[in-house]
Amino acid sequence: xxxALINWLRQxxxxxxxxVLGIGDDAAILQLTDGGDCVVTSDTLTDTVDFELCxxxxxxxGRKSLAVNLSDLAAMAARPIAATVALVVPRTSSADLVxxxxxxMFPLAEQFQIAIAGGDTNSWDGPLVxxxxxxxxxxxxxxxxRSGAQPGDAILVTGCFGGSLLGxxxxxQPRVGEALQLNAGYSVHAAIDxxxxxxxxxxxxxxxxxxxxxxxxxxxxxxxxAHRLAERRGDKSALEHALSDGEDFELILAVPLDDAxxxxxxxPLDVPLTRIGQFIEQPGLWHAAxxxxxxxxEPSGYQHRLDT
Amino acid sequence: xxxALINWLRQxxxxxxxxVLGIGDDAAILQLTDGGDCVVTSDTLTDTVDFELCxxxxxxxGRKSLAVNLSDLAAMAARPIAATVALVVPRTSSADLVxxxxxxMFPLAEQFQIAIAGGDTNSWDGPLVxxxxxxxxxxxxxxxxRSGAQPGDAILVTGCFGGSLLGxxxxxQPRVGEALQLNAGYSVHAAIDxxxxxxxxxxxxxxxxxxxxxxxxxxxxxxxxAHRLAERRGDKSALEHALSDGEDFELILAVPLDDAxxxxxxxPLDVPLTRIGQFIEQPGLWHAAxxxxxxxxEPSGYQHRLDT
Numbered sequence: 001x002x003x004a005l006i007n008w009l010r011q012x013x014x015x016x017x018x019x020v021l022g023i024g025d026d027a028a029i030l031q032l033t034d035g036g037d038c039v040v041t042s043d044t045l046t047d048t049v050d051f052e053l054c055x056x057x058x059x060x061x062g063r064k065s066l067a068v069n070l071s072d073l074a075a076m077a078a079r080p081i082a083a084t085v086a087l088v089v090p091r092t093s094s095a096d097l098v099x100x101x102x103x104x105m106f107p108l109a110e111q112f113q114i115a116i117a118g119g120d121t122n123s124w125d126g127p128l129v130x131x132x133x134x135x136x137x138x139x140x141x142x143x144x145x146r147s148g149a150q151p152g153d154a155i156l157v158t159g160c161f162g163g164s165l166l167g168x169x170x171x172x173q174p175r176v177g178e179a180l181q182l183n184a185g186y187s188v189h190a191a192i193d194x195x196x197x198x199x200x201x202x203x204x205x206x207x208x209x210x211x212x213x214x215x216x217x218x219x220x221x222x223x224x225x226a227h228r229l230a231e232r233r234g235d236k237s238a239l240e241h242a243l244s245d246g247e248d249f250e251l252i253l254a255v256p257l258d259d260a261x262x263x264x265x266x267x268p269l270d271v272p273l274t275r276i277g278q279f280i281e282q283p284g285l286w287h288a289a290x291x292x293x294x295x296x297x298e299p300s301g302y303q304h305r306l307d308t
Numbered sequence: 309x310x311x312a313l314i315n316w317l318r319q320x321x322x323x324x325x326x327x328v329l330g331i332g333d334d335a336a337i338l339q340l341t342d343g344g345d346c347v348v349t350s351d352t353l354t355d356t357v358d359f360e361l362c363x364x365x366x367x368x369x370g371r372k373s374l375a376v377n378l379s380d381l382a383a384m385a386a387r388p389i390a391a392t393v394a395l396v397v398p399r400t401s402s403a404d405l406v407x408x409x410x411x412x413m414f415p416l417a418e419q420f421q422i423a424i425a426g427g428d429t430n431s432w433d434g435p436l437v438x439x440x441x442x443x444x445x446x447x448x449x450x451x452x453x454r455s456g457a458q459p460g461d462a463i464l465v466t467g468c469f470g471g472s473l474l475g476x477x478x479x480x481q482p483r484v485g486e487a488l489q490l491n492a493g494y495s496v497h498a499a500i501d502x503x504x505x506x507x508x509x510x511x512x513x514x515x516x517x518x519x520x521x522x523x524x525x526x527x528x529x530x531x532x533x534a535h536r537l538a539e540r541r542g543d544k545s546a547l548e549h550a551l552s553d554g555e556d557f558e559l560i561l562a563v564p565l566d567d568a569x570x571x572x573x574x575x576p577l578d579v580p581l582t583r584i585g586q587f588i589e590q591p592g593l594w595h596a597a598x599x600x601x602x603x604x605x606e607p608s609g610y611q612h613r614l615d616t
Contacts (some may be wrong), residue, residue: 009410033445
């Protein structure tokens with residue numbers, strides 16, 4: 001959707017003193033009167049856009065619909081507590097579809113010890129829609145926003161990128177545990193999860209932080225799936241897939257240099273951490289060309305969505 | 309949806325110690341580690357089922373989608389804080405549709421001082437879907453559940469019932485302020501909002517409270533719209549419309565006798581409170597027939613939805 005609409009929304013939506021963080025980040029934060037900050041995020045998946053129900057196991061669809069929301073909480077380093085599940089199922093489908101969708105969510109919910117707190121299921125003549133809202137809380141170590149990156153910070157990423165279409169877009173691990181672990185032991189200035197594309201989501205983080213990025217493209221961790229897809233399709237390089245495919249649901253982190261060095265040395269996570277460049281004052285995405293020159297890199301990725 | 313599915317869900321969904329109240333009430337309650345209870349509810353409206361987009365102003369659709377969620381919070385006597393909005397809009401629709409949907413929500417959000425905390429908008433080739441999650445908090449007076457009604461309690465209702473299809477299903481006032489006012493000044497043992505039908509939702513409250521209801525059908529406040537619809541269609545009486553149409557979004561309250569008498573005398577709300585019977589030990593819905601006999605009343609209403 002056009003950015004004019006996003007800007008209109010940001011300016012127009014009603015707010016109040018309990019909304020500590022509103023539209024424009026991976027999740028919102030509400031301050032309860034009795035104390036305690038509640039982190040909330042909603043994400044909707046639809047048949048024919050985010051998956052093809054006729055071609056996949058509904059349990060993978062159910063799992064994904066919860067996992068994308070957990071990934072948003074991970075991007076804030078929030079601790080997940082619960083989720084509500086709103087389903088709209090085709091009238092012709094059996095109760096087994098609803099069961100299978102939920103069965104896909106349960107193992108993930110159990111893994112992260114979150115409760116399914118409620119929701120509703122409606123039927124209609126249209127295709128399947130899953131809309132999940134995940135709720136979390138702020139830990140003693142605070143939260144990460146998109147807006148805290150500072151020039152000089154290293155750009156670190158978890159995992160590898162590209163070709164998620166080959167299956168990882170269903171089976172990815174939301175980086176909830178990794179985020180909590182990093183937040184407890186290291187300084188992280190800003191973070192975002194990669195839903196729409198490494199370069200596009202990095203550009204969003206830069207915009208929110210009012211800075212730019214200088215990427216070292218040789219350092220971008222490229223998934224084996226990206227190589228496979230590049231070979232199979234032939235229209236984009238593996239690196240291009242890594243920069244633009246999206247649905248990797250890895251984290252991009254802005255980390256001050258000392259902590260970045262320590263992190264890269266210690267590699268405390270089960271998933272590799274890689275430095276792919278640094279944040280700079282000059283807005284926009286850039287990459288190092290020969291002779292110390294900077295070349296502009298156009299962010300690309302999946303833009304159908306109006307994330308608010 | 310079949311009740312077998314609901315029961316399966318209630319037994320199977322993962323829970324945790326922070327989920328104070330889960331599936332089976334109008335909203336769920338989460339206890340945050342730092343204190344504060346967060347009340348959360350999700351409701352989804354779909355084109356062709358809950359409204360006909362081609363026949364109505366999208367602002368009314370937007371308003372309704374938020375209002376139904378606020379009504380769920382009212383049924384718990386929770387104070388609303390914020391909502392997240394997930395939209396799936398037809399690819400062919402213009403940005404004006406999204407604006408209009410939001411414009412319909414804003415006055416209601418401002419009226420109840422709630423923030424629109426975020427959400428996402430996706431486009432696809434299907435009809436419009438709106439899925440809203442409302443968040444509230446528990447006041448110092450606690451919350452109402454469906455399960456607290458006791459035999460002997462009076463059955464009180466706000467407003468009047470039936471014929472909401474003629475327009476009130478869009479333009480109803482969620483009873484948020486009324487619920488907070490009642491909760492602060494009177495004892496209320498249980499409550500539910502009428503989304504699917506007065507008799508059906510009363511039966512749900514009875515089931516949750518493990519009791520029954522003895523209705524005085526002459527006392528049921530029938531909306532002028534119910535009379536109009538009965539005349540126009542001729543297949544049901546105005547009373548039948550009042551008992552089964554649904555989407556009145558009024559409150560059914562279980563109130564101990566002394567407080568009920570005081571409430572009926574004082575009429576402290578802007579909307580009338582009416583006594584329509586009393587809760588009894590015998591399960592099920594009953595109404596007083598001649599000679600002190602009880603006749604069974606079959607609950608009826610809109611059953612397509614699996615409310616969890």
